[in-house]
Amino acid sequence: MTPFQLAAPGFLFLLALIPALLAWRRWRGRAPVWLTPYAAAWNPRSQIPTAPWRMVAVCLAIALLALALARPQRTDQRQEVVSRGYDLMLAIDLSTSMLAEDYVGPEGPINRLEAIRPVLQTFVTERPNDRIGVVVFAARAYTLAPLTTDHAWLEDQLAAIQIGLLDDGTAIGDGLAIALAGLENARDADDEAVGKFIILLTDGANTSGSLTPPQATAIARHRGTPVYAIGAGRNGMVPFPIFDNQGRRVGTRLFPSALDIEALQQMAQETGGRFAQAGDVQALNEAFAAIDAAQKTAFSTRTRVVTTELFPWPLAAGLASLLLAAPVWGGLSGGLRRRRLA
Known part of the structure; x- marks a missing residue:
């Protein structure tokens, strides 16, 4: 023409x-x-x-x-490309136990957050058509980023999160509840065409918060929102950094680590999600592939x-x-x- x-x-x-x-x-x-x-x-x-x-x-x-x-x-x-993706909320544990250095990076031992951070950024980068939000939790849960398609800004937010920003504790139930609220507030008119998921990254058992994980799981199951639980770290004695009053690192000690794998597996199973260990690359890839398999993303071009x-x-x-x-x-x-x- x-x-x-x-x-x-x-x-x-x-x-x-x-x-x-x-x-x-x-x-x-x-x-x-x-x-x-x-x-x-x-x-x-x-x-x-x-x-x-x-x-x-x-x-x-x-x-x-x-x-x-x-x-x-x-x-x-004019060609208008109409695409539909998923609404995903990342619920990230920032409790002090995430400082445990039971992972090894290119330059030596790294803590659990640093081990998970590349996984998160890759996850965001590879999903350009999805709206992604972030909830962080320790003793309390907060929304770091609402659902957005501005992934460059979202990656900056993920790069800036640090352990110690929140009061110490592990409020897994509250983290799930805030993530569910973020998905519910973003509900649109064509809600059935958009998949909604929560990806929970934590390294411990629930120790604080208003809601217990079973209560938050029941809410997610009622709303039909799958929870993909990713456990960071391992059970047993793990190296943990020691800091002085000025925040300077003065050494490393071994501390016991308790990852409630059974609770995370049950949470994923009851909501239709999956459980994976952060150190198991194949299991992580299978968990993320399950999100794509759950519902196809629809694309259409209109001239x-x-x-x-x-x-x-x-x-x-x-x-x-x-x-x-x-x-x-x-x-x-x-x-x-x-x-x-x-």
């Missing part, structure tokens, strides 16, 4: 009036001299203003008015043609040229009347 078109191109035949008008004017201008020499000297008012620019204005007016009647249009073909009428511009210019050439029309009509009298 061309960007410009004429809705009524037949009116362009009016352009044939231009050469006809020029030929008639030339013939009419010669006739008085051939019939009656020096006739113009008898009546000076019979002379027609012969300024060339006036006749140019007449021809331009005819051309512009013919173009306006042909209705020039500009057409814009819309927008037509803009352009005739007002040549119409206005043609009328202006016509007014400018008014003396020519007066002279032509006067000459025509005199020829009839003759």
Whole structure:
């Protein structure tokens, strides 16, 4: 489709009036001299203003008015891609126990949050069509980011979270409840076409909060929201950093770690989700693949043609040229009347 078109191109035949008008004017201008020499000297008012620019204005007016009647249009073909993804809430544990260094990175031991952070950022990067929000919890739960498709901003928020920002504790039930509230507040008119999930990342058993994990699980099951629980760390004695009163690290000690795997597995099972260990890459990939398998993301492309009428511009210019050439029309009509009298 061309960007410009004429809705009524037949009116362009009016352009044939231009050469006809020029030929008639030339013939009419010669006739008085051939019939009656020096006739113009008898009546000076019979002379027609012969300024060339006036006749140019007449021809331009005819051309512009013919173009306006042909209705020039500009057409814009726009494709609108409508996509549907998922609504996902990440519930991240920031309790002090997440400082345990039972993972090994490229430069040595790393804590549980640093081990999970790349997984989170990769998860966000690979889901460009999803709305993702973040809830962080320790002794209490807070919304760090509401559901958004601005994933660049969301990655900055994930990179900024640190252990110790919240009072120590592990309120898993409250974290789930706040995440469920975030999904419920974002409910739209076509809610059935959008999948909703919660991904819970924690390293311990519930020790604080208003809601217990079973209570929050019951709410998620009632709303049909699967919970994908990811356990960070391992049970047993794990290395833990020691800090002085100024926050400087002074050493490492072994502390017991208690990851309630059974509770997390039950939570995932009752809500239709899955459980995986953060250190088990294959299990994580299977858990995230299960989200995609649960409901297909729908895409559709809609083409819309927008037509803009352009005739007002040549119409206005043609009328202006016509007014400018008014003396020519007066002279032509006067000459025509005199020829009839003759």
